[in-house]
Amino acid sequence: MTLLLPAGQNKKPSLFSWLTIIGVIINASGLFLPVLEPDGALYATISKTMALSGDYVNLMVEGNDWLDKPHFPFWITAFSFNLFGINAFAYKFPALLFWLAGAYYTYAFTCKLYNKQTAQWAVLIYISAEHLILSNNDVRAEPYLTGLMIGSAYYFYLAYRNNKWKHYIAGSLLLAFAIMTKGIFIACMVMAGFVIDWIVKKEWKQFFNYRWWLSMVLVLIFILPELITLYLQFDRHPEKLVFGQHNVSGIRFFFWDSQFGRFFNTGPIKGSGDKLFYVHTLLWAFLPWSIILFLLVASSLKKFNTAFSTTGNYICSGIALAGFLVFSLSRFQLPHYLNILYPFFAVIVAHWLFHLTNKPLIKTIVYCQHVLFFLLFAACTGLLFLADLPYKIPAIVLLAVLAFVLLRLFRGNAMQHIIARSFGVIMVVNLFLNTLFYPVLFQYxxxxxxxxxxxxxxxxxxxxxxxxxxxxxxxxxxxxxxxxxxxxxxxxxxxxxxxxxxxxxxxxxxxxxxxxxxxxxxxxxxxxxxxxxxxxxxxxxxxxxxxxxxxxxxxxxxxxxxxxxxxxxxxxxxxxxxxx
Structure with missing residues (x-):
């Protein structure tokens, strides 16, 4: 069975479309589960307070000023509450739309960089990355960031290729939204990818292209709503007690303490970082593609001296590398921080797999993905008994049937069948989690x-x-x-x-x-x-x-x-x- 079209073929990619639809449905199945404690429920409560009070300036928790995250996702969620009512669906739905935008921009960006088939593979990898699926249930800021960051990179790439103002403006606007979701480090990561690409290709003229510098000015203009609200809530009121102190500047926190303060562990919010934290986080968070990603990195390091050329594309790998290093070196670390890099990982992995001809590597990938396929089905079965979930016999029968169907539909060892099987098994795992596992857990x-x-x-x-x-x-x-x-x-x-x-x-x-x-x-x-x-x-x-x-x-x-x-x-x- 042919999973995807060879590049240049004009037939409809019907199976790709069906797999994408299935992936979106599985990701959307978390919409109908309750909001998870603690972080998701905290964000939802802040947005509820905003919607009920009509106060879109002050972020409040239990009547107290809250200085941590920027306003953008709370504004979007409060609007959703006004539209759909205050409920879990209204809280999660806008985040799912931004995640869907991430899928679109992953496809569009990969098409521009490479070809249609690589773009299809990248989308399948994106919508099946485990932590992205989990984050569409346990919603924080990351689904918003995921779509905004890849979207910003896409429009800036178009600007880089055609130098049109509309693309500079679109990239700046999405980057500003991303900054108003998480902070200024997002801009550093996105632009680092372009700087790395320009340095490798010796595109020195880009550093003197005034449109890039004006784009950064536009970003500052577009984030004015955030700066104004921070000024009104905090800088205008030095008498407020925040982090146990008076005279706390919200604008300083936004530009420095929130991001650089966490990185250097000098701000009010501290942690204890582990340089290898995100290495072992990737093992489970980027399933079922994590082993392939590690093989890709190992292969690239082995050929490091010949890995760069002036005709290559290094924007996605540059953003991924810069982001991974920033998060790994930071003293404040949480697993979901990596989510915003997964669209770029998806593009990189898809491109590598599309061009992979090394037979020992292909054999290793086939073997590892086969083992992972059965391990994930076994894990679901084991969880039925470990957690004492209901409907054990029907669930085991259904798992066995789905495993058989996947093996029959995609029984070859061609790369497209490996991708389809890997995609299918992670969909089954998350169908199991969202329809059987989490509904039981919510009673706690x-x-x-x-x-x-x-x-x-x-x-x-x-x-x-x-x-x-x-x-x-x-x-x-x-x-x-x-x-x-x-x-x-x-x-x-x-x-x-x-x-x-x-x-x-x-x-x-x-x-x-x-x-x-x-x-x-x-x-x-x-x-x-x-x-x-x-x-x-x-x-x-x-x-x-x-x-x-x-x-x-x-x-x-x-x-x-x-x-x-x-x-x-x-x-x-x-x-x-x-x-x-």
């Missing part, structure tokens, strides 16, 4: 269930400041929420409803307060899975419990001191929102 995200329990009669609910914020509850609950200190209970005149940890309620009872539990729910941040949680035999040891409880005024007879709360209760649930 207590905020959703607690909000659903209270929403029929939404009144004011209180949450304690020394217990983690649990943004899923704040997003899904339709009533008012107020954060309180334990000492607030001394001035109670009426009963109050609280959503808090079971441990907190137990400590309040020990202190002599009258508290009765209305609903108790298992609780775990399912976006941060551990082996102990996945194993159904040890899961109870990994989970906490959150409750909806009613607290009545006054202390019971024999109640202890107001300040006798065990310190570990506060420390266990105390968390920071500065982890994105």
């Amino acid at each position: 995200q207590s905020g959703n269930e607690a909000a659903a329990f209270l929403n029929p009669q939404p009144g004011k609910v209180y949450m304690f400041t020394d217990v983690s914020s649990e943004y899923a509850f704040q997003f899904y609950y339709r009533g008012g929420i107020q954060r309180i200190d334990t000492r607030f209970l001394d001035s109670l005149q009426n009963d109050i409803t609280v959503y808090t940890s079971r441990e907190k309620i137990n400590s309040l009872k020990q202190m002599g307060y009258s508290a009765s539990v209305t609903l108790e729910l298992p609780h775990f941040h399912i976006s941060q899975l551990t082996g102990k949680f996945l194993n159904s035999d040890t899961r109870e040891q990994a989970i906490d419990h959150f409750v909806i409880a009613v607290i009545r005024p006054g202390l019971l007879a024999g109640g202890g001191s107001l300040f006798r709360s065990p310190p570990e209760a506060a420390h266990k649930y105390n968390c920071t929102i500065l982890r994105q």
